[in-house]
Amino acid sequence: MCSGVFCDRHAMAKAYGDDLRRKLLEAHDREEGTLLELAERFSVSGQWAWKISAQRKHSGQMERIEQRRRGRISKITPEVQQQLRWLLREQADATLAELQERMQQGRGLHISLGLLWKTLRKIGLRLKKSHSTPKSRTRKKAASNARSSSKPSARSRRKT
Numbered sequence: 001m002c003s004g005v006f007c008d009r010h011a012m013a014k015a016y017g018d019d020l021r022r023k024l025l026e027a028h029d030r031e032e033g034t035l036l037e038l039a040e041r042f043s044v045s046g047q048w049a050w051k052i053s054a055q056r057k058h059s060g061q062m063e064r065i066e067q068r069r070r071g072r073i074s075k076i077t078p079e080v081q082q083q084l085r086w087l088l089r090e091q092a093d094a095t096l097a098e099l100q101e102r103m104q105q106g107r108g109l110h111i112s113l114g115l116l117w118k119t120l121r122k123i124g125l126r127l128k129k130s131h132s133t134p135k136s137r138t139r140k141k142a143a144s145n146a147r148s149s150s151k152p153s154a155r156s157r158r159k160t
Contacts, residue, residue: 100112
């Protein structure tokens with residue numbers, strides 16, 4: 001458990017700046033030491049020194065190469081969230097299928113029902129029960145400790 005405001009164990013590592021990369025690589029070019037010696041001098045790991053040296057050989061530049069984002073880019077932008085809020089203000093009792101259809105027609109954006117549901121929950125909109133619909137005809141299940149009516153209990157059986 002962390003006791004202070006900042007906890008090292010949960011902190012995300014930040015990338016070293018381009019100035020440090022440049023200094024280490026320029027020192028290596030001037031043959032001021034091996035990559036491992038320079039890593040110790042600049043207080044970085046030997047693996048990092050090897051990595052940036054290999055990146056420079058591959059890309060030809062000393063500066064950090066931006067990493068590409070992995071995974072899908074979400075269809076749900078803040079504009080899409082705003083449009084969903086607007087659609088629900090316009091028709092508060094719209095079903096998920098109706099919202100899906102209107103997003104398809106209005107924006108040409110197909111959103112699965114699952115993603116639509118997840119998005120509505122994320123932006124704080126909840127499903128509201130309609131009081132105008134008839135009650136369910138399905139009976140509620142008995143509590144787990146209730147006895148089943150199919151088997152009479154030992155007390156209720158008649159002695160013959």
